[in-house]
Amino acid sequence: xxxxxxxxxxxxxxxxxxxxxxxxxxxxASAQLASRGGFDAVQMRxxxxxxxxxxGTLYRYFPSKVHLLVATMQDQLEHMHGTLRKKPPAGDTxxxxxxxxxxxxxxxxxxxPHLADAMVRALTFADxxxxxxxxxxxxxxxxxxxxxxxxxxxxxxQLSAVRVIEHTWHSALIxxxxxxxxxxxxxxxxxxxxxxxxxxxxGRPAR
Amino acid sequence: xxxxxxxxxxxxxxxxxxxxxxxxxxxxASAQLASRGGFDAVQMRxxxxxxxxxxGTLYRYFPSKVHLLVATMQDQLEHMHGTLRKKPPAGDTxxxxxxxxxxxxxxxxxxxPHLADAMVRALTFADxxxxxxxxxxxxxxxxxxxxxxxxxxxxxxQLSAVRVIEHTWHSALIxxxxxxxxxxxxxxxxxxxxxxxxxxxxGRPAR
DNA sequence: ATCAAGTCTGAAACTTGTTCTAGATTAGCG
DNA sequence: CGCTAATCTAGAACAAGTTTCAGACTTGAT
Numbered sequence: 001x002x003x004x005x006x007x008x009x010x011x012x013x014x015x016x017x018x019x020x021x022x023x024x025x026x027x028x029a030s031a032q033l034a035s036r037g038g039f040d041a042v043q044m045r046x047x048x049x050x051x052x053x054x055x056g057t058l059y060r061y062f063p064s065k066v067h068l069l070v071a072t073m074q075d076q077l078e079h080m081h082g083t084l085r086k087k088p089p090a091g092d093t094x095x096x097x098x099x100x101x102x103x104x105x106x107x108x109x110x111x112x113p114h115l116a117d118a119m120v121r122a123l124t125f126a127d128x129x130x131x132x133x134x135x136x137x138x139x140x141x142x143x144x145x146x147x148x149x150x151x152x153x154x155x156x157x158q159l160s161a162v163r164v165i166e167h168t169w170h171s172a173l174i175x176x177x178x179x180x181x182x183x184x185x186x187x188x189x190x191x192x193x194x195x196x197x198x199x200x201x202x203g204r205p206a207r
Numbered sequence: 208x209x210x211x212x213x214x215x216x217x218x219x220x221x222x223x224x225x226x227x228x229x230x231x232x233x234x235x236a237s238a239q240l241a242s243r244g245g246f247d248a249v250q251m252r253x254x255x256x257x258x259x260x261x262x263g264t265l266y267r268y269f270p271s272k273v274h275l276l277v278a279t280m281q282d283q284l285e286h287m288h289g290t291l292r293k294k295p296p297a298g299d300t301x302x303x304x305x306x307x308x309x310x311x312x313x314x315x316x317x318x319x320p321h322l323a324d325a326m327v328r329a330l331t332f333a334d335x336x337x338x339x340x341x342x343x344x345x346x347x348x349x350x351x352x353x354x355x356x357x358x359x360x361x362x363x364x365q366l367s368a369v370r371v372i373e374h375t376w377h378s379a380l381i382x383x384x385x386x387x388x389x390x391x392x393x394x395x396x397x398x399x400x401x402x403x404x405x406x407x408x409x410g411r412p413a414r
Numbered sequence: 415a416t417c418a419a420g421t422c423t424g425a426a427a428c429t430t431g432t433t434c435t436a437g438a439t440t441a442g443c444g
Numbered sequence: 445c446g447c448t449a450a451t452c453t454a455g456a457a458c459a460a461g462t463t464t465c466a467g468a469c470t471t472g473a474t
Contacts, residue, residue, distance in 0.1 A: 039334075121331075121332060121334075124328075124331040124332070124378075124381055125328060125331070125332045126385060127246075127328075127385055128385050128386045130385075131385055131386055131387050134385065134387065135387055138387070157399075160395055160396065160399040161399060163392075163396055163399075164371075164375050164396055164399050164400045166378070167374055167375040167377075167378035167379055167382075167396065167400075168371050168374040168375060168378070168400075170374075170378050171331075171373070171374035171375070171377050171378045172374055174331055175374075178333060178334060178335055178337075178338055178341065179335045179338055180338050180341065180342055180345070185370075188367055189367065189370055189371055189374065192364075192367040192368060192370075192371050192403065193371045193374075193375075193400075193403070195403065195406060196399065196400070196402065196403060199402060199406065
């Protein structure tokens with residue numbers, strides 16, 4: 001029973017069971033260390049030791065610390081998408097549902113602020129060499145938002161709005177994590193940007 | 208004639224002339240190295256050498272690489288605010304003027320993409336210890352946007368919109384810098400988010 | 415079962431951000 | 445001028461990400 005997740009890796013070379021296990025151990029150690037002290041606490045030597053893997057092996061699985069943390073984020077996002085699916089938001093408007101969904105995710109992050117720090121910092125610090133992985137995270141986030149909107153077939157305008165929402169989401173998280181914005185502030189920003197969705201409700205002249 | 212900029216540092220201890228000169232040399236070296244190879248090319252030893260200052264001194268002036276790059280950004284932003292002031296945007300709507308202003312800034316960044324990379328990456332990677340400096344950058348950005356709106360006395364709603372615009376601006380830059388979004392895409396995102404301004408034009412029922 | 419290719423391990427080495435130290439220089443002051 | 449505190453310099457030292465390498469272990473195919 002090899003649990004193959006639906007939205008996962010390209011799975012270039014299929015991993016053996018032991019390799020899959022190593023990969024899981026590494027991701028687990030990464031998340032654990034991150035939960036403690038955030039980005040800085042995820043030290044490659046420690047991750048290697050915690051996951052019972054040689055440093056060189058760690059680097060074979062994840063070519064850099066940022067790759068590792070972005071993969072950790074993919075992992076967590078899948079989790080969250082699953083959780084969110086179970087109890088879909090109940091608002092009347094698409095904007096309200098999206099805002100509610102993002103606030104739910106935000107509350108989850110608040111429970112593990114250090115982990116959030118590690119993941120989000122890695123995500124925005126990632127350079128070109130991590131683009132595919134970051135893109136995957138972005139697609140997953142988009143999927144979550146579209147789910148909340150309940151629009152299986154969004155217009156280009158709506159996709160633009162979703163992109164802007166994602167931008168705001170990431171950047172607002174950053175300001176919260178670095179102590180420059182309060183939780184309340186983040187909430188306001190999310191609600192504000194979600195209004196863009198109403199603005200692009202189909203049946204409106206585009207411009 | 209000690210040119211004291213209007214929006215500058217708290218100037219805790221006033222610097223002597225030679226110190227001011229050192230500071231300028233450092234910032235200049237930083238910008239120069241950044242223009243070459245972006246974030247990675249700004250190596251503290253090189254900055255120290257280029258600016259004819261000992262490594263320890265560099266760290267006395269800027270307590271970390273991120274501090275240095277954020278200060279570099281403040282410097283460049285002041286420049287840009289000055290430039291933008293000279294030719295204010297000409298659009299009819301506030302949203303249009305803000306979008307035009309940001310696109311103008313964006314085109315300036317496109318001319319020095321490596322410098323942009325160094326500054327923006329530093330900005331979003333900055334942790335709590337750099338909050339005051341990052342905040343200053345944020346205030347300066349807000350000032351530029353409010354200038355473009357031509358609203359000397361914005362409502363709280365408008366301030367929220369401006370915050371969201373800044374979020375989008377930063378995050379969109381990141382996606383462009385890491386090659387995940389095209390210039391055209393960034394343009395669309397900026398234009399999309401600027402619509403929020405019309406939405407909060409005074410004289411509208413606030414919800 | 416055996417062999418070749420690929421993978422993993424442990425340890426050292428290298429890079430770059432950051433810290434520390436001892437001595438030289440400078441600034442402000444009486 | 446001559447003193448004292450602060451600042452600056454050169455350079456070593458340390459920390460953590462990354463690379464490298466020789467040898468042991470697995471895997472897959474014959």
